[in-house]
Ligand SMILES: Cc1cc2nc3c(=O)[nH]c(=O)nc-3n(C[C@H](O)[C@H](O)[C@H](O)COP(=O)(O)OP(=O)(O)OC[C@H]3O[C@@H](n4cnc5c(N)ncnc54)[C@H](O)[C@@H]3O)c2cc1C
Ligand code: FES
């Protein structure tokens with residue numbers, strides 16, 4: 001990879017100032033960015049590491065939400081959510097492998113919005129709020145508005161994902177069919193149920209990145225039972241990703257099967 | 270180049286680094302610690318796994334300067350100074366947990382990290398933990414056995 005200038009600020013304001021220059025980019029766990037730079041698919045002039053900013057690395061409960069710092073690692077989140085949101089803790093504990101979870105962060109994952117990533121599905125299903133910070137202060141985005149398409153989000157240049165807020169009091173289940181070479185999701189589904197409302201988010205299948213399977217949400221909100229899914233129309237295969245790992249039809253089938261499994265598991269609890 | 274100081278296997282070491290210098294290159298090229306291997310350089314294989322302040326990281330996917338002042342443990346720091354193997358290393362030898370040995374430094378470091386968190390793992394826990402460590406020789410069964418044995422559990426001996 002080409003050389004660059006590395007800044008390691010200790011607080012958020014210094015990070016935002018260091019990101020003001022064109023050619024500057026945030027670095028969190030580097031589990032996506034460093035491989036990309038080695039392949040010379042990115043060549044930033046400056047990297048601003050967020051890993052030295054303690055305030056961004058915490059996970060804490062605040063009333064009826066949990067606030068997850070943008071630079072909190074998958075490993076730390078898995079531990080911190082074990083009692084509060086075990087379904088999301090489980091999602092975090094199955095991202096990549098232990099070494100990826102020591103470094104990789106939730107902020108890096110949502111900023112990148114890989115079409116097969118886990119957090120976008122978890123946060124969309126849980127109706128999370130993504131907080132971004134920039135020179136003019138912070139902005140809150142509903143997950144529905146934040147994830148815009150493949151590798152595309154509402155994040156503006158020079159801004160960072162500073163926090164993710166997840167409402168507590170929901171039952172969550174993530175069902176992931178692993179793509180064995182990359183360890184990412186081939187296809188995965190997250191089902192979240194709160195006050196009788198059900199949200200179903202799908203990753204690794206949408207031609208346009210993570211999406212909600214609203215037909216399933218409707219039938220499940222009426223009757224929370226895996227059998228009810230037979231009445232939900234499955235996403236059209238030709239609108240889904242199709243590659244050497246799986247056709248659109250295969251992925252459509254996975255969406256139905258994984259949703260059924262998630263609902264069956266939640267209905268049992 | 271600027272100087273970067275790491276505490277490697279308990280000893281403070283200072284090496285010149287560029288911003289882009291990876292931890293694995295600081296260890297191998299900068300300090301001559303070639304026990305940490307580079308199998309893929311694309312974050313997939315785990316041959317470069319070392320401990321950063323006790324937690325497993327892929328040394329090919331972290332900048333050396335991000336580790337300034339941190340404690341790094343590599344395979345060179347695992348055996349006793351007199352060469353006596355650690356219990357995990359000995360279990361790999363006893364249970365044929367290696368053939369060519371290329372993946373082994375990463376496997377040993379992963380095993381130590383697992384056993385610190387989970388002293389008596391189930392076979393399923395071992396296999397899940399090792400998802401990021403690829404071995405092209407052994408077929409994994411004897412690696413899993415070695416880790417189980419190192420945790421003090423009884424495993425079937427391997428015929429020599
Ligand atoms: C072997 C392997 C397996 C993996 N398996 C999975 C998996 O199963 N599921 C999954 O979801 N992911 C997986 N990943 C990806 C992993 O989760 C990454 O950690 C994550 O996608 C990126 O997080 P990071 O902190 O490493 O970000 P980085 O690599 O540091 O950055 C990624 C991008 O986001 C930007 N960025 C980083 N932090 C912020 C921030 N706070 N605000 C704004 N922009 C930011 C960077 O500029 C860069 O463009 C895997 C990675 C590897 C290497
Ligand atoms: S060399 Fe680092 S993961 Fe393969």
Ligand code: FES
Nearest residue numbers: 368370404405406
């Ligand atoms: S022993 Fe040869 S790669 Fe594992």
